[in-house]
Amino acid sequence: MGSVGGEEDGSAGSMRNERNELKESNVLGDHTTCGQHLLEMRRKSSRRFCLRLCSPCFSQHCVGVMSGAIMYMQEDLKIAEVQAEVLVGCLSIVSLFGSLTSGRTSDTIDKTWTMAVGAIVIQVGTAAMTFADSFLVLLLGTLLNGISPSINRGSLTSFPEIFASIGILLGYISNYAFSGLSVHINWSFMLGVGILPSVLIGFALFVIPESPRWLIMQNRVDEARSVLLKTNGDESEVEERLAEIQLAAGANNSAEEQGQKAVWCELLSPSPSLHRMLITGIGLQCFQQLTGTEAVVYYSPEIFKAAGINGKSNLLAATVVVGVTKTSFIIVATVLIDKLGRKPLLYISSISMTVCLCSAGVSLSLLKEGIAGGAAPLAILSVCGTIAFFSAGISPICWVVTSEIFPLRYRAQAAALGAAANRLCSGLVSMSFLSKAMRFHLLVPTAKKRKGIQPLPRVFLLVGSNYFLYPIFRPCHVT
Structure with a gap:
């Protein structure tokens, strides 16, 4: 009996071991399946993130296109310099209304559908500009392009700046590609290509999820949790983040409108305290545009023409160099922004841009005196240096600061105010650049009349580099 009992105990123990091994294998299998599922979710999330980043790329494509198309529009439609300034400047001026309404629109219908509205309006505006036969039709199309809701607000990091620079570069490249066509149709092709990006944005909307913040504001907490799980497989971290968003966004507040x-x-x-935040965030947005670099992006062919480059194809090829420089140094900024810190990089950018603008002024003064030598290459290098240091510092930092400095409760509205201030200053600079350049004889073909770059942007750079209210950020959850 004892041996039988021992055999029974042994067989029972063996069966228990087999069951335990089976359970462990099932658990391991579940973990493996779960891990594969999370990996697949993260792959999809990465693709969706890249699609979101394509929106600033596509929205900035028209900026690069306009810089080259405006030359041919002036020749074909007999557009005066003041009218050219209005076309370029109103693209920024009118967009401030889109920036102001984008915060409310994003909170109401989510950023994804805000992008959809913006894409549709851009398509209509681009079509109007493509088939325009007069200044008024061009102006109408430009107004439609500008007034669409800001489709890149809300992704306030340095990555959208990279894609925005790529969009400008693609605009420069398309200008160069169509420059060989007849003057009566090449600018139409340059502008017409802008319809394609907005169509791609429309297709991208089918795979981009709603933002967790908006879902929580709509009391759709389970869906928000699902979206967060797609980017973070740790459920405890997801729940912690979900609670932070609920607390910061006031999801439990029934009086949402109030x-x-x-x-x-x-x-x-x-x-x-909020006053200091507004001065810092909005002030930095204004300084970014008052440096005049966006005018350089729009009017780079005119600037290079003043520096001695002849032929429209050569001028457009030079703008491609500007686009490559801008994109390359934005990537440099992405690498350095966390290593060096925001404030040191801001100082380096501001001071270096001041030096480059002074160098451009000296080189054009040498051309005025008839000292050709290396003055023309120096002017071109100075312009590229200005764009490079702008892209490596001020350009991405102002958007990063806007996302970091404001608590989540104020972030959407404060970001809208900052974007509106940015667009307003950009429009003012763009609408006055050609007139001031002619007044200072910067863009006059005759070298004897050139007087160098106006000193006003240098003053704003010096003020911006001494902007001591800007705080030093450390890696933490500021909200």
């Missing part, structure tokens, strides 16, 4: 009004009231009548 909360929105309260945010605007607080922004318009800020406390001392």
Whole structure:
């Protein structure tokens, strides 16, 4: 009996071991399946993130296109310099309305559908510009392009700046590609290509999920949790992040409309701490455009023409160099922004841009005196250096700061104010650049009349580089 009992115990133990091994294998299999599922979700999330980043790329494509197309529009439609300034400047001026409404629009219909509205309006505006036969039709199309809701607000990091620079570069390349066509149709092709990016944005919307913040504001917490799990496989971290968003966004507040009004009231009548945040965030947005670099992007063919480059194809080829420089140094900024810090990189960028602008002024003064030598290459290198240091510092930092400096409660509205200030300053600079350049004889073909680059942007750079209210950020959850 004892041996039988021992055999029974042994067989029972063997069966228990087999069951345990089976359970362990099932658990391991479940973990493997779960890991593969999370890996697949993250792959999809990465693709969706890249598609989101394509929106600033496509939206900035028209900026690069306009710089080359404006030359041929002036020749074909007999557009005066003031009218050219209005066409270029109103693209930024009118877009401030889109920036102001994008915050409310994003909170109401989510960023994904805000992008859809923007893409549709851009398509209509681009089509109007492509088939325009007069200045008024061109202006109408430009206004439609500008007034569409800002489709890159909300992704406030340095990565959208990379894709925005790529969009400008693609615009420069398309200008060069169509420059060999007849002057009566080449600018139409340059502008017409801009319809394709907005179509691609429309297709991308089918795979881009809603933002967790918007879902929580709509009391769709389970869907928000699902979206967060696609980017982070740790459920505890997801729940912690979900609780942070709920607390910061006030998801449990039944008086949501009153909360929105309260945010605007607080922004318009800020406390001392919020006042400093607004001065820093909006001030930096203004300084970014008052440096005049966006005017350089728009009018680079005119600047290179003044530096001695002849032939429209050569001028457009030179703008491609500007686009490559801008894109390359944005990538440099992405690498350095966390290593060096925001404030040191901002100082380096501002001071270096000041030096490059002074160098451009000296080189054009040498051309004025008839000292050709290396003055023309120096002017071109100075312009590229200005763009390079702008892209390596001020350009991405102002958007990063806007995303970091404001608590989540104020972020959407404050970002809209900052973007509106940015667009307003950009429009003012773009609408006055040609007139001031002619007044200072910067863009006059005769070298004897050139007087160098106006000093006003240098003053703003010097003020911006001494902007001591800007804080030093450390890696932490500021909200």
